[in-house]
Amino acid sequence: MLIRRPDSIKSSEITPQSAYLSRRQLIAGAAAWGLLPAGLALAEAFPNLRKSDYKVDEALTSQKDVTHYNNFYEFGLDKEDPSANAPGKLKPRPWTIKVDGECAKPGTIDIDAFLKESAIEERVYRHRCVEAWSMVIPWAGVPLGDVLKRFEPTSNAKYVAFETLNDPAQMPGLRERGFDWPYHEGLRIDEAMHPLALLAVGLYGETLPAQNGAPIRLVVPWKYGFKGIKSIVRIRFVESQPKTLWNTYSTKEYGFYSNVNPDVDHPRWSQAKEHRIGEFGRRPTLPFNGYADQVASLYSGMDLKRYF
């Protein structure tokens, strides 16, 4: 069983309540005095954050590493670039997501309204990058399927396509040539509706930092990290398999599915093992990143070496 009780957080990693309450007070006070923009005061917390049972029994990767070791090429190619370049540059408000395509009720998601009306839950997921490193991250978010259903996808909606913000003024990395910007990704509709697929709006109980894909991103824990598209501005229900940026960049190296699979190597490096950030050496990579019990049935009968 993969879904475990919440017992794996070291007590040293838990911020004492007094500390975070006083932190919130400080921020609220600063906002009240006009020292901070009002949005930031809301930023601290999800007041009704519910701990979900979707939780892996492994030590969390430190918040510092989760927020300072990022692939977000819109802000530079190096892992340290996004945390250096994205905060302050990426403007997460106002923010809307346009939802259209094969659905009965196309519309728009306004991030503030969305946060107010959604039941945000915390889920601790493994995160496995295609570059063979991994983390364990406490996300805050909403199941993607619950959000998609509101727009009533029709029977023609076989896939869901996602798109990232495309603003060179905010994202200096868009000047990098060779990529088919804006960043775009896709899921099969049954993958998108799977309860593990998450629309994340925070991590470590705090608002999603810019470098992690503020204000809202996708998390698909059984797939390589690049499927988790960041800073989403558009969602489309489509009938045929959508193009994805990395697949276009290098078709033989990055498949549409990109399920974590230790038996299918990247053409240039092994996927059998992974380096867990914060540890030494390498640990074996698990099929579907350890979520095989929940998701393997989505792919029954498929040749996973062909549909990698």
Next chain:
Amino acid sequence: MRRLYAHLLCALPLIWLGAQAALGLLGANPVEAAIRFLGDWGLRILILALAVTPLRQVGKVSAVAAYRRMLGLWGFAYVVLHLLGYVVLDQFFDWANIGHEIVKHKFITAGMAAFALLAPLAATSTQGMIKRMGGMAWRRLHSAVYLAVPLGALHYIWMVKAGRAQPTLYLTITLLLLLSRWVYARFR
């Protein structure tokens, strides 16, 4: 005295790396950061070593010739540390997996081939070895460096997921240095 400065200069990146590691400034993935840093400097110093002869031939700067062996050996030292970092810190002596990587993944194949070509050159770098082997044979053996350095640059290009600008620059410089030798030998 000059030689001492040259040694210090070559050691500087290593000292920098040591300081960064000691202060915990290598980031979330210190092993990868250290391995890449060492590989970078190995390649850079070996390219400098390859530049010595063209500088002498084309640029008529003869003073640099005295530093060729020193540069070659320092470059090799960084390559050895780079490889040790991979075997010990990254793979933790997982020889089965290392073997698999060498056979299956061309960027590891290229890197290992470059190392295999460089090792005998470092071993025969002394004045005594030149005498024992004879100038011609020694020179023939040491022309392996013309293959090893481009292989090192290819190893780098094949490793990166994206952002090939820097490794491509290294390969271009290497090939230009080799071209300069060929042109000089042929048309001088």
